[in-house]
Amino acid sequence: MTTLTRPTTVALIGAGGKMGMRVSNNLKKSDFTVFYSEASPAGQERVRGLGLDITPTDEAIVDADVVILAVPDVVLGAVSEDVVPKLKDGAIVLTLDPAAAYAGLLFARDGIEYVCAHPCHPSVFLERRTDEEYADTFGGIAAPQEVVAAIESGDETARVLAESVISTIYAPVIQVHWVTVKQLAVLEPTLVETIACMIGELLQEALDETVNTVGVPYEAARAMLWGHVGIALTNALRGSNPFSDACHIAMDYGRESIIKDDWKKIFDDSELDYVIARMLKIDAVKR
Ligand SMILES: NC(=O)c1ccc[n+]([C@@H]2O[C@H](COP(=O)([O-])OP(=O)(O)OC[C@H]3O[C@@H](n4cnc5c(N)ncnc54)[C@H](O)[C@@H]3O)[C@@H](O)[C@H]2O)c1
Incomplete structure (x- = not known):
């Protein structure tokens, strides 16, 4: 202290x-x-x-x-x-x-x-x-x-x-x-805004789609999603429980369907410069 x-x-x-x-x-x-x-x-x-x-x-x-x-x-x-x-x-x-x-x-x-x-x-x-x-x-x-x-x-x-x-x-x-300042910039925006906040909003869009397009009752879909978000996070981030074999197959399908192969490029310096310049509404970051 x-x-x-x-x-x-x-x-x-x-x-x-x-x-x-x-x-x-x-x-x-x-x-x-x-x-x-x-x-x-x-x-x-x-x-x-x-x-x-x-x-x-x-x-x-x-x-x-x-x-x-x-x-x-x-x-x-x-x-x-x-x-x-x-x-x-x-x-x-x-x-x-x-x-x-x-x-x-x-x-x-x-x-x-x-x-x-x-x-x-x-x-x-x-x-x-x-x-x-x-x-x-x-x-x-x-x-x-x-x-x-x-x-x-x-x-x-x-x-x-x-x-x-x-x-x-x-x-x-x-x-x-x-x-360092650069490490803090990789944490925010890259790790927590570009990835975590984006995924949070994607989850809401997925819930809307389940309710509005497929017609599942909202209360049922919300209960299923919010509970599973909890278990997905504790399993993936803390290893609390193993995902089932069938779940792994569905997760692989999700990754193939949603995630671009080169997504880790967001950790490149040039991409960090790009997103920060875009957030600050400037042409380029100064070095
Ligand atoms: N909002 C969040 O959740 C959050 C979280 C973490 C960090 N931050 C950071 O906090 C900072 C502030 O963000 P915010 O969301 O609170 O912004 P905001 O727009 O809500 O508030 C900014 C305030 O500054 C005042 N202001 C602007 N120019 C001024 C000046 N020249 N003199 C005196 N007052 C002036 C505005 O009138 C406004 O009340 C940013 O750096 C942001 O990235 C925000």
């Missing part, structure tokens, strides 16, 4: 957005001195609804040890260009997704620490014990989750301070795993 020896000032930019509100909720319970900045009137209203004051960005960041940029990835370049030159030496810029850092979009300045931390969300295998833990599907409220983070310089003092802020904004946190 990391401990801090001096008071810490945190500025949260984009406090009224989806992540900003989650982060605000946790920061307001912390010992940090926190300033909340938000550009949109609707977002400002949401932040005030938490009982928090809005501070203009330039004031919020002036003495900040850690500046959290919770703005959309497509504006991170412009926002960092405005904010980073105004920060005090040694400040940490904390982003919540690796795409902009990987693409070289963040304004670069010597003496500034760049950290990115992405929540893992509570594991599908988490042993939830309370109603609050069951209700917290996203994490950051009651269900414990892990976090994966990257620090560009590798500075140990900055890492300790960053970890304390990360463990607060995504609390309750089991562990923060430190990797």
Whole structure:
């Protein structure tokens, strides 16, 4: 467990957005001195609804040890260009997704620490014990989750301070795993968005097809699918039970019918560059 020896000032930019509100909720319970900045009137209203004051960005960041940029990835370049030159030496810029850092979009300045931390969300295998833990599907409220983070310089003092802020904004946190920016980019988007989220949506489409095209009653199809998603995940990811021989034949048929032979190309560097540029709506990532 990391401990801090001096008071810490945190500025949260984009406090009224989806992540900003989650982060605000946790920061307001912390010992940090926190300033909340938000550009949109609707977002400002949401932040005030938490009982928090809005501070203009330039004031919020002036003495900040850690500046959290919770703005959309497509504006991170412009926002960092405005904010980073105004920060005090040694400040940490904390982003919540690796795409902009990987693409070289963040304004670069010597003496500034760049950290990115992405929540893992509570594991599908988490042993939830309370109603609050069951209700917290996203994490950051009651269900414990892990976090994966990257620090560009590798500075140990900055890492300790960053970890304390990360463990607060995504609390309750089991562990923060430190990797490189590129590794974090392979985790998100490639592993979890390109693959896991896509498969999640494919499952919903398959359920719709079963109900709407074939005519199986919704309740029966939903019950069969949700139960089998559970057993498929625990068998495949944890080896809980063997799949039956007949199931393996159906799985082989599914793979032949649905999966392209060269699907693992999504792990090539050029494909990562391509998907991140597409997500950030830019022509190409910078190297
Ligand atoms: N939404 C998620 O589930 C999720 C999960 C993990 C990480 N993230 C990351 O969190 C970051 C924020 O995403 P989000 O989904 O919360 O975005 P969002 O669009 O919901 O919120 C962004 C907020 O930033 C505000 N904003 C924009 N420009 C600003 C500026 N110059 N100054 C002050 N405020 C400004 C907007 O008004 C908005 O309220 C992104 O990096 C995203 O990749 C999001």
